[in-house]
Amino acid sequence: MGDPLHTVTTLPTARQPGCPFDPPAELIDTRRHGPISRYTFPGGKPGWLITGYDLVRSVLADSRFSSRKELMLHPTIDYGDIEVPPAPPGEFLHMDDPQHRRYRKPLMGKFTVRRMRLLTERVEQITADHLDAMEQAGPPTDLVTAFAKPIPAIMICELLGVPYQDRGSFQEQVGSFMNGETSDEDLIAAYTATQEYLAELVAAKRANPTDDVLSDLTDSDLTDEELKGISLLLLAAGLDTTANMLALGTFALLQNPEQLAALRADPALADRAVEELLRYLSVAKTFMRTALEDVELGGQTVKAGSPVILSYNTANRDPERFADPHALDLHRQDGGHLAFGHGIHQCLGQQLARVEMRVAFPALVNRFPTLRLAVPAGEVALRPEIADIYGVKSLPVTWDA
């Protein structure tokens, strides 16, 4: 409390060299000054940057903070006075209740713990297929393309009912608007192509329903436009996040050999290991909210209309919540990380992501006991900080064949 209020004027654009898993040093430093700081948005609008665990969690649980797209301000780009349109129908991540609820509700029954656990065998099979292919092709390989991307992609495509032959091009399109490096022009092109593809897919499911989530949803009062938006959201969320967790998580395990050995030695550690990797890596690192009314927060008054940046990765490294927060400790007991968020928007697909990771990490490290990086760690190409989801661009690995 005693500290004077810290002000941040620019968000860091890079991580410390040699520390690819840690939030940028400036952000950790900001947390050290206190859980809430002033942040001046590009263009000069004053707002807030929340870096502490308790405050991030409380904002996420507070309906006085909105997720509506039209109220959001970009944290690093000044778009001037351009009016942001509301989220397109179905893209409920950027809506408040009751609109959000209308879309989330019909999906909730599709992603339950029980239903996702029933997919374990399928995930095991897909994982084994990809490990077989890696073994056959022999070392070295890029773990991102050989393993991390295809497993979640196949799962979400099967759940939604994207036909097999469409998956390659589809994944590429979605990937290019998630990597943070695509030019604006290509970004729009990829986005439009994906939209068009999904519109066709929805029409196809309505005409000939198959056994998948999207076909089930055509049986509700949702319009085609809404179904398209929902599919886009589920695909973008299901493809990129888990893929980055798998690749970056493997990188983190390889850099922490004693942790990797612990995971190999004890299959029962997998569940806890996944939670710890989620906390430690926090690949979905920042989310935005806007105050709908004046709110007292951490001794400050956040005025109605103020934009707020929530830093998940520093919250998950908050020393007041997690002992020795910058250590990867697969035996860690304290749960409650915010990697999937909190509040009404908490990740709908989290149980699917858990099943995928609980299967994939142990299978990979046990299949290749000599798995290691094929390049020096410093040469592993990382995504830029401006990408929504953090991760590696590629992960060259090798092993003794």
Next chain:
Amino acid sequence: MDAERCVGSGMCVLTVGEVFDQRQGDGKAIVLRPEPPVETRDAVREAVDLCPAAAIFLSTDRRH
């Protein structure tokens, strides 16, 4: 359990599967054991804390 508030995250089921489950149709949580066994009390408390929607309530009243 406030089914209105529940957002179907499954955190409670994940934390104490003996006490919570989710309905097949709409994914809302249900309480399997309104009087959780003593050995699950800590886990139940954790589930209450983890619930993203603050939809689970713990009563110390012995009749509930």
